[in-house]
Amino acid sequence: MLKDAFSHVRVWVFDLDNTLYPPSAGLFDRIKPRMTRYVMEALGISEARASHLREEYWHRYGTTLAGLMHEHGIDPGPYLHDVHDIALDDLGPDPELRDRIAALPGRRIVHTNGPQSHAERVVAARGLAGVFDALYGIEQADFHPKPAPEAYDRILARAGIDARRAAMFEDDPRNLEHPHAVGMKTVLVGTHAPDDAPHIHHRTDDLTAFLAGITG
Numbered sequence: 001m002l003k004d005a006f007s008h009v010r011v012w013v014f015d016l017d018n019t020l021y022p023p024s025a026g027l028f029d030r031i032k033p034r035m036t037r038y039v040m041e042a043l044g045i046s047e048a049r050a051s052h053l054r055e056e057y058w059h060r061y062g063t064t065l066a067g068l069m070h071e072h073g074i075d076p077g078p079y080l081h082d083v084h085d086i087a088l089d090d091l092g093p094d095p096e097l098r099d100r101i102a103a104l105p106g107r108r109i110v111h112t113n114g115p116q117s118h119a120e121r122v123v124a125a126r127g128l129a130g131v132f133d134a135l136y137g138i139e140q141a142d143f144h145p146k147p148a149p150e151a152y153d154r155i156l157a158r159a160g161i162d163a164r165r166a167a168m169f170e171d172d173p174r175n176l177e178h179p180h181a182v183g184m185k186t187v188l189v190g191t192h193a194p195d196d197a198p199h200i201h202h203r204t205d206d207l208t209a210f211l212a213g214i215t216g
Contacts, residue, residue, distance in 0.1 A: 002213040005202070009185055010106035011159070011166040014132075015146075016119050017112065018171040019189045019207070021091055021126055030086040035064050038082055042074055062145035063113050069143065076143055080115040093127025100211035101131050109134045111155050111168075113145045134159060146175040152182065169207065176200055 014020055017027060032054070039050035057067020068074035101108055109132055112119050116137030123129055136155050144150035156163055167185040170176050176186040180199035187202045187210065204210035 002202075002210075003216060006167060006185060006214045008165055009167045011161045012101075012104045012106065012108045013155075013161075013166055013168045013179075013184070014101075014108070014110050015112060015168075015170045015172070015175065015189075016110050016114060016122055019169055020097070020110070020128065021094075021122065023171075023190065025090050027086065027088070027091070027122075031083055034083040034086070038079055039064070039068065042068070042079075043072060062147055062151075063138075065138070066143070066145045066148075076138075080118075080138070084114055084118040088121060088125040091122065091125040093125075094208070095127060097126070097208045097211075098128050098131055100208050100215060101128065103215040104211065107133045107159075109136060109155075109159060111136045111141075111146070111152075113138050113151075115139060146170075146172075147177060149178045149181075152178050156182070173197060173200060 021027070035054050036047060036050045039045070039053055040047055043050070053067070054064045057064045057071070061067040061070060065074070065076055065079055068079065069076060110119050110123065114137060116135055116139055119135040119137055123132065123135060136158070138145060140158055141151045141154040144154060146152065163179070164183040167187060168176060168179040169187045169189055171188070171190040173188055173192065176188060177199045180186050186200055187204065188200045189204055189207050191205045192203065
C-alpha cells in the first residue's frame with residue numbers, strides 16, 4: 001500500500017513551480033521572457049543569443065541564474081526580483097490540496113530554485129499559507145540550485161532533516177537524483193514519459209490524489 005511506503009517519513013519536501021500548481025497555470029510562460037530580457041540587458045546581447053544562453057545555462061548549471069553567476073558574475077538579487085515580478089492571476093486556491101498537505105504527519109517544507117519571496121506569493125495564491133513549516137528559496141541554499149548536491153545539503157542541514165525519514169516531491173526528474181542518493185523517498189509529479197529510472201520511487205500526475213493515498 002502507498003501509505004505503508006511512506007510510513008517512515010516525517011519531513012515532506014515539496015518543490016514549488018509546476019509541483020504545487022499545474023503547468024497549465026502558465027507562470028513560466030511569463031517568467032521566461034523576463035529572463036531573456038534580463039540576460040539581453042545585462043550582457044548587451046541580442047534576444048536570440050540571450051534566449052540560447054537562458055536554455056544552455058539551465059541545462060548546464062540547473063538554473064539560468066547559476067550560469068549567469070558562474071560565467072558573468074551577475075548579482076543574483078536584482079535578477080531574482082525582476083524575473084519573478086509576474087502576475088499570479090491564474091493561480092487560484094486549492095482547498096483539497098491544502099487539506100491533503102496539512103494531513104501529512106510531521107514537518108512540511110518548500111524547497112524551490114526561485115527566491116523565497118516568490119514561494120511566499122505562490123503559496124498564498126494557492127491558499128496554502130500556514131500549511132508549511134518553512135519556505136526555502138535559493139537564497140537559503142546559498143544560491144546553489146537544484147540539481148546540484150550542495151543545494152539539497154544546505155537545506156537539509158539548515159532544516160535539520162534526516163534524509164532517510166524525508167520525501168521529496170518534484171516535477172523535474174533530474175532534481176530527484178541527489179535526494180534518492182541521500183536516502184529520501186522520491187516522487188515525480190506531472191506528466192512524463194515512462195521510464196525505469198532507479199532514482200524515482202513513485203510517479204503521479206495528480207498530487208492531491210497521491211497524497212490522499214498516503215494519508216487515507
